[in-house]
Amino acid sequence: MSAGGAFGGNRGLRPVPPEKGVFPLDHMHLCDVEKKEYLNCLKSAGHKSEECRHLSKKYLECRMENAIAGI
Numbered sequence: 001m002s003a004g005g006a007f008g009g010n011r012g013l014r015p016v017p018p019e020k021g022v023f024p025l026d027h028m029h030l031c032d033v034e035k036k037e038y039l040n041c042l043k044s045a046g047h048k049s050e051e052c053r054h055l056s057k058k059y060l061e062c063r064m065e066n067a068i069a070g071i
Contacts, residue, residue, distance in 0.1 A: 031062040
């Protein structure tokens with residue numbers, strides 16, 4: 001058996017959360033329009049994400065552009 005225990009991992013070390021994540025949360029709601037467009041597309045397309053990929057890209061671009069503003 002390894003030093004990490006039967007199920008793996010070292011029980012002595014604490015996991016470290018990422019610093020503010022990849023994109024900080026959109027507390028200022030700067031991308032709500034893009035988010036609603038994407039969610040509406042998903043709903044009307046029967047949750048087939050490939051049909052709404054252009055809107056997903058638009059939403060993520062908005063998040064990247066506004067990531068610093070939300071910090």
